[in-house]
Amino acid sequence: MNVRSSLLSTVAVLGILMGAGGAAAQSAAPPAAQEIRADGRTTLSAGLADAGQLASGLALEHAIDKAPGFVDPDIGFSPPTSREEGEAMMARARGNPNFSVLGMANTDMAVSDGKLFVGNFNGFNAYDISGNGPPQLVMSVVCPGGQGDVSVHGDLLFMSVEENRGRLNCGTATTSDDVTAQRFRGVRIFDISDLNAPRQIAAVQTCRGSHTHTLVPHPTDANVLYIYNSGTSDVRGAAELAICTDGQPDQNPETALFSIDVIKVELDRPQDAAIVNRPRIFADSQTGRVAGLWRGGRSGIATQDTAQTNQCHDITVYPEIGLAAGACSGNGILLDISDPENPRRTSDIFDPDMAYWHSATFNNAGDKVVFTDEWGGGIGARCQATNPATWGANMVATIENRTLAGKSFHKLPGAQGATENCVAHNGMIIPVPGRDLMVQAWYQGGVSIMEFTDPARPVEIAFFDRGPINASRLYVGGSWSAYWFNGRIYSSEIARGLDVLRLVPSEHLSAAEIAAAEAVSAETINPQTQTRIVWADTPDVAASYLDQLTRVGGVEAGLAGQVQARIDTWRRGRADKRASAELSTALAAAASSATGLNATRLRALADLFGRRGR
Secondary structure, eight states: OEEOOOSSOHHHHHHHHHHHTSOEEOOSOOOOOOOOBOOTTTTOOOOSSSOOEEEESEEEEEEEEOOTTOOOTTOSOOOOOSHHHHHHHHHHHTTOTTOOTTTTOEEEEEEETTEEEEEETTEEEEEEOSSSSSOEEEEEEEOOSSEEEEEEETTEEEEEEOSTTOBTTSOOOOOOOSOOTTBOOEEEEEEOSSTTSOEEEEEEEOTTOOSEEEEEEOSSOTTEEEEEEEOOSOOOOTTTSTTOOOSOTTTOTTOSSSOOEEEEEETTOGGGOEEEEOOOTTSOTTTOOSSOSOOSEEOSTTOOEEOOSSOOSEEEEEGGGTEEEEEEBTEEEEEEOSSTTSOEEEEEEEOTTOSOEEEEEEOTTSSEEEEEEOGGGGSSBOOSTTSOTTSSSEEEEEEETTEEEEEEEEOOSBOOOTTSOBOOOBEEEEOOTTSOEEEEEOBTTOEEEEEOSSTTSOEEEEEEEEOOSOSSSOOOOSEEEEEEETTEEEEEETTTEEEEEEEOOBTTBOHHHHHHHHTOOOSEEOTTBOOOOOOOOOHHHHHHHHHHHHHTTOSOHHHHHHHHHHHHHHHTTOOOHHHHHHHHHHHHHHHHHOOHHHHHHHHHHHHHHHHHTO
């Protein structure tokens, strides 16, 4: 177990070292702690449909209302603020199997064949995003069960279900019985070859339901697809699903806790999908002890009360590098997925500032990963100026020799109000060459773009935010997921619907960098299944590197002028191989005397013009 030096106290570190049994502390001192300050976002006016808005580096292109049948007439969930309210909510839940506090909330998204699929606790919707106008609703499927995260492969759509109200037939008829053969908690598989008539073709039952899932392609067999299922709910009884038993592993070695589900889907017969492994990825590598990672609780004075590591919330795979990053309640972990049916942990990390390791995102090079902390579960106002800047934030970690090392924290820098649920949530990288950028949802904190090219000094470079749903009371809402899909950012708004945002040039991001990112496209995008981005040699890519160098004074003015002249000639459609080759040589020489990112970008430009000179 790898323990980062605490930003808070040496007492906390000592507590970790005593509790973790032989963990090694990192030696690198962390950077100065971030400050969360009031800015223009802090005082935006409230409203469900007419809240105030503020943006920097982003522009809202379209705001789409929620689909019919997916709108909560009571606005949504407002956490109880007194014992009486809490008791009233529990009374509503008792005897009402359909009760779900987030019953109509929009959730995660995926893209395939020009269609955007948006999950919801009540089912899922599909929008046509192939044109230049606003997304057009083309399909709605009512299938309650939450949380409804979706992913797509070909004509198959996969959907996570974890609530007891889920039914095999997607129905709403429920029972208060503790055991029923009609209950469904697991991963649904739909045939969506005909968007006018989607049909469920498989339903893989799991012990803890499915909170999230991840598609993992087989490295050599195109007919085989794996699903890594992350269940976070209570364990079902064996009377309902025979493979399920509960308890700590020292009392029950067969417990359904402390594992994930590996589901195998043979694409020529997806109806036969089934669990083929429940690997003990949290086991102690030396002793084999099943509960081998963080045991839960506080690690010292002024630290988070961190969840026990007996589950993963999210797993992101990067098949091209053979690794997966797991955000697993009390730990961040790294998995070797070269044999996807038998994932094996290679590294794990703990931090006293992380309450609940929620999601993970690799950079394109695969040498960094961003872990998020969902402190408070996403229903609390955790981005106020008085909240710790290292709680409910992103942790940026590096990967070296398949080992994780935490480097820094980054939190939404603009303070939010007391009626805005806000904490780090789902995001993905934006394909700007030469930089590591991540767009991310912060619930009612809005959408933010973080640069983590320097893992020790992450910084916000753009944002879009609305005011709270209500000025006097917290209602859960805001952006659940914010993803870059083929040139635009799509944000699934929990209570409001769907936002489409575009990048606009700023001091932090040039027009060329935006154009280079917008030129990258993919037929299918499942954010938890990352694929390597490769940029074509274009004037915009070359200009991106040049803009990055000039922004920080990383290139001599005369050489920068030569590069700009070559780019201008290229844009006019003219090619001069000899001049490109000579420029490549000059750039390579400059790179040899430069350091850090300047050297990297100069080499990238030298290589690019070298290819132009052949």
